[in-house]
Amino acid sequence: MQLITCGRNDANNRDLLNIMFAARKSVFVDLLGWKLALCDDRYEIDQFDDLQARYLVITCNGRHAASTRLLPTTRPHILDTLFSHLCEEPVPTGPAVLEITRFCLDRVQHSVKRRAARDFLVAALVDYAIVEAVKTFTGVAEAGWFEQFSKFGWLCRALAQPQQLGPKTLIPFRIDVDANIVERMMATGIYARTAPRPTGMAA
Secondary structure (H helix, E strand, O other): EEEEEEEEEOHHHHHHEEEEEEEEHHHHHHHHOOOOOOOOOOOOOOOOOOOOEEEEEEEEEEEEEEEEEEOOOOOHHHHHHHHHHOOOOOOOOOOOOOEEEEEOOOOOHHHHHHHHHHHHHHHHHHHHHHHHHHOOOEEEEHHHHHHHHHHHOEEEEEOOEEEOOOOEEEEEEEOOOOOHHHHHHHHHOOOOOOOOOOOOOOO
């Protein structure tokens, strides 16, 4: 597996970004039934996919395996724009706070490979935080996903009790990055020393 970090206007990875947007459409629209805007009926792209968005993309044999989008919280983002009413405390924001959105595992994978891709992506998030001096991640997750990733070993806590929104039960959350995050996540088996290690961010 290979990690690629890129921005929205990265000409060298334009094809990869289109593959990722297509995978997001397949997962979030076709599989999960989210009512999201589409581009050319092929790509899931919204107003937050702008020049400030950053992407971590995991590929396997040249194919999209997993990806996520990171949004700065010093400007409008999903938690403060669409879901702030879910929070029982102020939405964490700041230059060292990024929002995790569109955590996407490609559907065309065996379950074992999906889990490996998930773990690689989570490890990439941790390493990205260390390299880029990110102190906190935030986001909104369905209850099942929150229960799963809250056990990965990082310092994850809900910003409110689970709340029903239509057919979904949603939980706003924060993940704090401290000096012992790698050791704790290695203990849970999520993080491995063979994990991808980002060395910088493409513009």
